[in-house]
Amino acid sequence: MPDATQDAMRTSLTLALLLVLAATAQSGELRGRVTVPPAPAADVHFKPYAGRASSLPAPERPPRGLVTDAVIYVESPATEAPGSAPPGRPRLAQRGQAFEPRVVVVPVGGTVDFPNLDPIYHNVFSVSPPRRFDLGKYPRGHSRSIQFSKVGQVNVFCDIHSDMAAFVLVVPNDHWARPAADGGFAVSGLSPGRCRVRAWHPDFAAREFEVDVPATGDVTLDVGF
Numbered sequence: 001m002p003d004a005t006q007d008a009m010r011t012s013l014t015l016a017l018l019l020v021l022a023a024t025a026q027s028g029e030l031r032g033r034v035t036v037p038p039a040p041a042a043d044v045h046f047k048p049y050a051g052r053a054s055s056l057p058a059p060e061r062p063p064r065g066l067v068t069d070a071v072i073y074v075e076s077p078a079t080e081a082p083g084s085a086p087p088g089r090p091r092l093a094q095r096g097q098a099f100e101p102r103v104v105v106v107p108v109g110g111t112v113d114f115p116n117l118d119p120i121y122h123n124v125f126s127v128s129p130p131r132r133f134d135l136g137k138y139p140r141g142h143s144r145s146i147q148f149s150k151v152g153q154v155n156v157f158c159d160i161h162s163d164m165a166a167f168v169l170v171v172p173n174d175h176w177a178r179p180a181a182d183g184g185f186a187v188s189g190l191s192p193g194r195c196r197v198r199a200w201h202p203d204f205a206a207r208e209f210e211v212d213v214p215a216t217g218d219v220t221l222d223v224g225f
Helices: 003-025
Strands: 028-035 071-076 093-095 098-100 103-107 111-115 122-126 133-138 143-147 152-157 165-171 184-190 193-201 204-213
Touching: 028 071, 028 204, 071 103, 071 165, 071 184, 093 111, 103 111, 133 143
Parallel strands: 103 165
Antiparallel strands: 028 184, 071 193, 093 098, 111 143, 122 133, 122 152, 152 165, 193 204
């Protein structure tokens, strides 16, 4: 290979590395803490529809109002820097006649798996406008998947067991975070400038914030539902 070609390749690689390092150096992090009010009372009469089959002897009831069910995500502007979303494809399992976990987050265009881990048949469906689907009935050990191409909240139910309910939140990008048990969260990879941040929870009204991300350092946002 001629020396000139080798020099050009080395120059291109160096420039690409410098661009990556510059983008990393200029990406900020949004940190804060989420607080929630006392959990709503359990709705023992929750029946969104009649249901069509018997239940397990002691079906589980996922708790409501958990701080870990909240989602903090950046709506705009979009950024090329990597976000803080965990790697891998999320799944919303059916276990103990309940969906596990209660809340699943997926970036727009992503896919969610719905495995059945119970010794009975389940069905997974939604009539939410961002993604309507019906996976039909399938037994333990089987799994089906759905891709989500529109941003928004998707309420998920089981056509067989009427007290099963969960949520798939489809967010614009991978700049989102779920709080830890103490409410702490961090969203990384944010470009400097003003961005719109949304705080969502299945049991409380959503909140929206305008946040100025500095060129260096982090920014703090505490969220109370």
